[in-house]
Amino acid sequence: MTIDTVIRRANLGDGRGPLDIAIAGTRIADIAPGIRCEAAEIDLGGRLALPGLVDTHVHLDKACLDDRCPCGGSLQEAVKSVSEAKKRFTEEDVYARAARALEMAIAHGTNRMRTHVEVDPRVGLTSLRALHRLKRDYAWAIDLQLCVFPQEGLLDDPGCDEVLVSALDLGADLVGGAPYIDDDSHGQIARIFDLAVERDLDVDLHLDFSLDAASLDVDEVCRQAERRGWGGRTAIGHVTKLSALPPERLDAYARRLAGAGVAVTVLPATDLFLMGRDATENVPRGVAPAHRLAREGVRCSAATNNLRNPFTPYGDGSLVRMANLFANVAQLAGEEDLAACLDLVTGSAARLMGLADYGIAVGGPATFVAFDAKDRADVVAGIVQPEIGFKDGRQSFHRPPARLNRPEAPHKD
Structure with a gap:
C-alpha cells in the first residue's frame, strides 16, 4: 500500500496523545505515533481532529x-x-x-x-x-x-x-x-x-x-x-x-x-x-x-x-x-x-443522518477537520473555527489563524 500523505501530531481527543494519520488514496491506512514513510506531510501540531x-x-x-x-x-x-x-x-x-x-x-x-x-x-x-x-x-x-x-x-x-x-x-x-x-x-x-x-x-x-x-x-x-x-x-x-x-x-x-x-x-x-x-x-x-x-x-x-x-x-x-x-x-x-x-x-x-462511515478510524474515509482547541468543550466555549479540513484524502479548505501586527519595539539610542 502506498501512503500518499501523513498527517502529523493529530489530537483525536481520546487521551492517547498526538498521533499520526497515514492516508492512502481516499482512506485512512494507519493511525499511530511516529509513522515512518516517504510521503507528503502536514503537521497539525497537536490540534484537535474531528470527523467533521x-x-x-x-x-x-x-x-x-x-x-x-x-x-x-x-x-x-x-x-x-x-x-x-x-x-x-x-x-x-x-x-x-x-x-x-x-x-x-x-x-x-x-x-x-x-x-x-x-x-x-x-x-x-x-x-x-x-x-x-x-x-x-x-x-x-x-x-x-x-x-x-x-x-x-x-x-x-x-x-x-x-x-x-x-x-x-x-x-x-x-x-x-x-x-x-x-x-x-x-x-x-x-x-x-x-x-x-x-x-x-x-x-x-x-x-x-x-x-x-x-x-x-x-x-x-x-x-x-x-x-x-x-x-x-x-x-x-x-x-x-x-x-x-x-x-x-x-x-x-x-x-x-x-x-x-x-x-x-x-x-x-x-x-x-x-x-x-x-x-x-x-x-x-x-x-x-x-x-x-x-x-x-x-x-x-x-x-x-x-x-x-x-x-x-x-x-x-x-x-x-x-x-x-x-x-x-x-x-x-x-x-x-x-x-x-x-x-x-x-x-x-x-x-x-444514518452516516455509517462517520469517524476517524483505520479503513475509514480520510475525512476530518482540525481545531486549535484542547478538547470538544473548548471548541464550543471559544466558538473555535477549524483551521484545515480534508475530504477523502484531499485537503478541502484552509483557514489560517489571524495574526496580530504588533508595532516594532522602539530603538534605544
Whole structure:
C-alpha cells in the first residue's frame, strides 16, 4: 500500500496523545505515533481532529435572499415573502445562492449536510435540479443529502402532490413536509409516510412550529413511524412546542420519541428569531430542549436551517456557532455539557443522518477537520473555527489563524 500523505501530531481527543494519520488514496491506512514513510506531510501540531461537522437541516435553495425579500416579520410573513420570490427563481439563481451558502459551511468545517428543497406548483423542480448539480459539483468537499418537501402545504395546495411525486421521480434522498401548514396535518403526515414507504426513503418533517402546546403532531408522527416500521428513519425539525411544555409532559414526550425511534433537530437561530414575537415582555426562547431529550435517549441534532433570508436574516454557516448558541439558550456550561452541545453537530447529527462511515478510524474515509482547541468543550466555549479540513484524502479548505501586527519595539539610542 502506498501512503500518499501523513498527517502529523493529530489530537483525536481520546487521551492517547498526538498521533499520526497515514492516508492512502481516499482512506485512512494507519493511525499511530511516529509513522515512518516517504510521503507528503502536514503537521497539525497537536490540534484537535474531528470527523467533521454535520448539518442535518438547512435550506440552500432559499439562502441569501435578504437583498430581495423583506426580513423581520413573522413565520407566516416569511413563508409569503419567499413564496413570491420563488416564482422568479431560475436554476442559475438557485445554484449561485446555494453555492455561496455551501462554501460558507465548507469553510467552517461542515462536510456532511442534509438540505431541504422546496417543490410546489410555484417553483416546480427548478430548485431541485439546481441542487442536484450542486451536489455533484461540490462532492469533493461535502456529502449532500436532498430532502424534497412542500413548504406551503400539500393537501391544501392544488397540484402540489403531483409536483412532489415528480420530484421523487427525478431523485431525492428523503421526503419531508410541513404538516402545520395544512388544515389536516395528520392527512399530510400520512401521505408523506405513504410516499416514503413506497419509495423506501427516510422521512424528515418540519413539525409543531409554534408555542401553542395544547396539541402536538408529535404523537401522530410517532404513531406513523411505529405503524410503518420507520423508527430510526424518521426525523422532525423545529418542534418548538416542546419548549412550552412543563417538565413532566416534556419527559413523557421524550420517552415517546425515543421509543418510536423519531429523532429531533433544533434550529436555534431561526427558532429564536421567529418564536415569541407577540410577547411584549418575558419573551420565550422557543427552542426545543435537545439536551433534555437526548438524556432520555432521543437522537438529537442542532442545525443551521436558514441563512440570510426572511426566516433567519443572518448567519455564516458555522455549526460551531450554532452549538454555542444552543449552549447559551439552554444555559449549559461545564466540560460534559459543552461537549454534548458539540455532539449535536458532530456524532449525534451523523447518527441522525444514518452516516455509517462517520469517524476517524483505520479503513475509514480520510475525512476530518482540525481545531486549535484542547478538547470538544473548548471548541464550543471559544466558538473555535477549524483551521484545515480534508475530504477523502484531499485537503478541502484552509483557514489560517489571524495574526496580530504588533508595532516594532522602539530603538534605544
